[in-house]
Amino acid sequence: xxxxxxxxxxxxxxxxxxxxxxxxxxxxxxxxxxxxxxxxxxxxxxxxxxxxxxxxxxxxxxxxxxxxxxxxxxxxxxxxxxxxxxxxxxxxxxxxxxxxxxxxxxxxxxxxxxxxxxxxxxxxxxxxxxxxxxxxxxxxxxxxxxxxxxxxxxxxxxxxxxxxxxxxxxxxxxxxxxxxxxxxxxxxxxxxxxxxxxxxxxxxxxxxxxxxxxxxxxxxxxxxxxxxxxxxxxxxxxxxxxxxxxxxxxxxxxxxxxxxxxxxxxxxxxxxxxxxxxxxxxxxxxxxxxxxxxxxxxxxxxxxxxxxxxxxxxxxxxxxxxxxxxxxxxxxxxxxxxxxxxxxxxxxxxxxxxxxxxxxxxxxxxxxxxxxxxxxxxxxxxxxxxxxxxxxxxxxxxxxxxxxxxxxxxxx
Ligand SMILES: O=C(O)[C@@H](CO)OP(=O)(O)O
Ligand SMILES: [Mg+2]
Numbered sequence: 001x002x003x004x005x006x007x008x009x010x011x012x013x014x015x016x017x018x019x020x021x022x023x024x025x026x027x028x029x030x031x032x033x034x035x036x037x038x039x040x041x042x043x044x045x046x047x048x049x050x051x052x053x054x055x056x057x058x059x060x061x062x063x064x065x066x067x068x069x070x071x072x073x074x075x076x077x078x079x080x081x082x083x084x085x086x087x088x089x090x091x092x093x094x095x096x097x098x099x100x101x102x103x104x105x106x107x108x109x110x111x112x113x114x115x116x117x118x119x120x121x122x123x124x125x126x127x128x129x130x131x132x133x134x135x136x137x138x139x140x141x142x143x144x145x146x147x148x149x150x151x152x153x154x155x156x157x158x159x160x161x162x163x164x165x166x167x168x169x170x171x172x173x174x175x176x177x178x179x180x181x182x183x184x185x186x187x188x189x190x191x192x193x194x195x196x197x198x199x200x201x202x203x204x205x206x207x208x209x210x211x212x213x214x215x216x217x218x219x220x221x222x223x224x225x226x227x228x229x230x231x232x233x234x235x236x237x238x239x240x241x242x243x244x245x246x247x248x249x250x251x252x253x254x255x256x257x258x259x260x261x262x263x264x265x266x267x268x269x270x271x272x273x274x275x276x277x278x279x280x281x282x283x284x285x286x287x288x289x290x291x292x293x294x295x296x297x298x299x300x301x302x303x304x305x306x307x308x309x310x311x312x313x314x315x316x317x318x319x320x321x322x323x324x325x326x327x328x329x330x331x332x333x334x335x336x337x338x339x340x341x342x343x344x345x346x347x348x349x350x351x352x353x354x355x356x357x358x359x360x361x362x363x364x365x366x367x368x369x370x371x372x373x374x375x376x377x378x379x380x381x382x383x384x385x386x387x388x389x390x391x392x393x394x395x396x397x398x399x400x401x402x403x404x405x406x407x408x409x410x411x412x
Contacts, residue, residue, distance in 0.1 A: 008076035036111025040360035045305030052102025129373025145197020158236035183219035199382030228272025243281030318349030
C-alpha cells in the first residue's frame with residue numbers, strides 16, 4: 001500500500017531548557033499525520049550533525065526561524081510525492097539536504113515521516129520498525145545530574161542507576177522512583193536542597209565523583225535494595241567536556257590518559273558500576289581502547305561522543321576494541337535511517353545498543369518507540385522527574401502494555 005507525502009509544515013516550539021526547536025508535521029494523501037520534534041544536546045560531539053540556528057542576539061543565537069522556513073520551502077517540496085512507507089528514500093533526500101537545512105530540521109522531518117507511516121497503517125511507530133519485539137529495553141535512569149547539565153558543578157555528567165532484578169519495566173520504574181526519593185532524603189539531611197539538573201536528576205550538591213557514588217549506594221540501600229544485585233550504577237563520564245591536549249582536568253587535578261583510565265578503573269572496582277559512557281574524550285582513541293582493556297571486564301564501555309551514531313565509526317571502534325556498546329541518538333546523525341544503520345552496525349559487531357534522548361527535550365516520545373522497535377538493550381532518557389522525561393517513560397509503560405507485557409532485555 002503506498003501513501004504519498006502530501007504536505008509538510010513546520011513550526012517553532014520550545015524545549016525543556018526554554019530554547020526554541022523545530023517541529024515538523026507530515027500529512028499523507030490518505031490523511032494520515034505524523035509529527036517530530038528535534039531534541040538538542042548540551043554536551044555535543046564535534047562530529048554530530050550540525051543544527052541550524054539563527055545566530056545573532058535573539059535567544060542567544062538559538063532561534064530556529066530559518067530552519068522552520070527551510071523545512072517548509074525546501075524540505076517540503078523535495079519529499080512531497082514520495083511514499084511515506086519508504087523511510088529510506090525520504091531519509092536519503094534528507095541526509096543530502098542536511099548541511100543546507102540543518103540536522104535539527106532533518107531529524108524532525110525524519111521522525112515525522114516515521115510517525116506518519118505508522119498512522120497511515122493504523123499502527124504505532126515502534127510497530128513500523130518491528131511488529132513483534134522480543135523485549136522491552138532496560139531503563140537507565142539519572143539520579144544526580146552533573147557536568148554540562150549542572151553548570152559543571154561536577155566533572156562527571158550523569159550519575160544513573162540501572163535496575164537489575166525487575167523483569168518488567170513498570171517494576172523497574174517503581175524501584176528507581178524509590179531510589180530517587182531516598183537520595184533526595186539523604187541530600188535534604190545534608191543541607192538545603194538545590195533543585196534539579198537539566199535532565200531532572202538531583203542537583204549535584206556533592207564534593208566530587210566519589211561523594212555522588214556514595215550517595216547513590218546510600219539511596220539504593222535506603223530503598224531496601226542491594227547495590228550491584230538489585231540495582232547497578234551507570235555513569236556517563238562525558239569526558240570530552242574536560243579533555244584537553246594535556247589530559248583530563250578534574251577539580252584542581254590533571255590526569256594523563258593512563259592515569260585517568262586507572263582512576264576510572266579504581267572507581268569501577270570500588271562501586272557496582274555496570275556501564276561507563278565516554279570514559280575518554282571524542283578524539284582519544286587510545287583512552288577508549290585502554291578503558292575497554294582495563295575496566296571492560298567490570299563495566300561495559302559505551303561510546304557516545306566517540307561514535308556519534310555513525311555506522312562507520314561504530315564499525316571501526318568495534319574492530320579497535322574501543323567500545324563495547326553504542327549509544328544511539330537520531331539527531332547525532334540526522335535521520336531515522338542513519339540511526340537504524342548505526343544500530344545494525346552495533347549488532348553486527350556484537351555491541352550492546354543504548355537508545356538515548358538528549359538533555360534538551362520536549363514531549364516528543366519518539367525515543368520510546370525507537371528503543372522498543374530497534375530492540376535496544378537499554379533506553380536512557382534522563383531522570384524520573386520532569387514532563388519531558390516522564391513523557392518517554394510513560395510511553396514505554398503504554399507500549400509494554402500494548403505488547404501484552406514483555407520481559408526486560410537481559411542486563412549487561
Ligand atoms: O551525553 C549524553 O549522553 C546526553 C544525554 O545525557 O547529553 P547531551 O544531550 O547534552 O549530549
Ligand atoms: Mg553521553
